[in-house]
Amino acid sequence: MGMTITEKILAAHAKKKKVEPGELIIANIDIALGNDITAPLAIQEFESLGLKKVFNPGRICLVPDHFTPNKDIKSAEQVKILRDFAKKYKIKNYFEIGQMGVEHALLPEKGIVCPGDLIIGADSHTCTYGALGAFSTGVGSTDLASVMAIGKLWFKVPESIKFVYKGKLRKWVSGKDLILYTIGLIGVDGALYQSMEFTGPVIEKLSMDNRFSMANMAIEAGAKNGIFIPDDITLEYIKNRVQRPYKFYNSDKDAKYSKIHEIDVNNIEPQVAFPHLPENAKGVSKAGKISLDQVVIGSCTNGRMEDLRIAAKILKNRKVSSNLRLIVIPATQNIYMQAMKEGLIEIFINAGAAVSTPTCGPCLGGHMGILAKGEKALATTNRNFVGRMGSPESEVYLAGPAIAAASAILGRISSPEDLT
Amino acid sequence: MRITGKTWKYRDDVNTDEIIPARYLNTIDLNELAKHCMEDIDKDFIKKISKGDIIVAGKNFGCGSSREHAPLCIKASGISCVIAKSFARIFYRNAINTGLPILESPDAVSGIETGDNLTIDFLTGEIYNKRTDKTYKAKPFPPFMQEIISSGGLMGWVKKQ
């Protein structure tokens, strides 16, 4: 019997010919990642081992992105732990503000993560790199510490669920809408412990930025990883970025899936996930009249070039509603620069938006746009849990950049079609 | 190893933002974090629990972020064990790696109410509910994980490698 792409990557990294779902393996890790929240714990654990060096200083990435530029003294101390550790162990992939970006936008952009890799990160959205055809999953700080020491980690081979997207995408429907719709379909634990494999004619034509948004939210269905079969679109993306050998894997025709979902995209309209779970997704036409206090466009889900272009297209020559704050956060310095060259930043500022240096910031209620009690926000981020963006009595709605931009103009949840 | 404790029951899909809100994550001081344990789902949690109490929850406990601060702060708050219908994957991993005892048993959860007194045997996975006089059996850890636990958690296991 054949293997899925996930099984093949895991088998190769465990130096085995074949693995099966449920099997426990010890596998070699290509890239390990930590941020300013999770790496300090991992570093503390690592230092307790008393080792002189890390397994491979070129394969560890430390990205201070959550509370940076340091929002207070405590955060500054956390980031300093990363900076000092990077110096001490000669870790070159430490990204200081001024060069940094939100980790899951930054690593692919820099060509650090490759197709066929086995990547772990002490951040749940590490599953984003599955867009490149890598096996990539979020782990805890202790896992990261152990990988920094020995370059290996234990895994249970997951079962795979296949999603086949067919039909023609409607106007304004993006990867974000497909993944919100899918999570709405299967629920926030619909893929618990399993792998989500995204396939079908719609996916084969989907751009890399859209694939990143989809893989990013696999964790929101409880999945261990989300993965795409690498193709020409992948190749085009990595061409001038990746510097080391990589491998394109594909699932066998007779690979085994625990379930196959066929999704007809013809009837999917832009989605909005209502508080307080990503599974509460509805078509925007069914959202009703919901006025908003804030809109955030950014994050590792939708802070990339294509997202900013869509938002700018809608915001051009229009103004943000006077009842609402719009915050736009390009996900990396490169994206920021490119958006400036294309005139997008000017469009945002003219519309009345606040544009920020790359940071996670409001996405996790860290800083740069916290909600007061009773306030409502719509964000292009990935989680709308209780208190995620500030007060436990505030609300977060999730959507793609088109809905976000239109809603910012009208002051309530709306579609670009509602604009005159 | 056996423990006895009083239960506090919560719903499905308790997420890591509710267990320890991100606004407190600018520190790794566990005593500091423990003060805010479960704050966004039950703001009096830390005031009302006693050492050795047990959290009981529905499906997908610990979904959301990979923050190890979640199991660590539950442990630091004095909670002795979490029983749930199911756990989110990363939380499950983190609990094992950091030594927070967790048990998966949908039947036990259905039969437990807040305030029940439970006796738990971690070796057999048996959960005894005094109020209903019923015993439930939770899924035992697979052998590989027992090896990690017997090494004193993942770091102990790494030292052996």
Ligand code: SF4
């Ligand atoms: S942007 Fe949000 S989801 Fe992404 S890494 Fe930052 S905090 Fe996490």
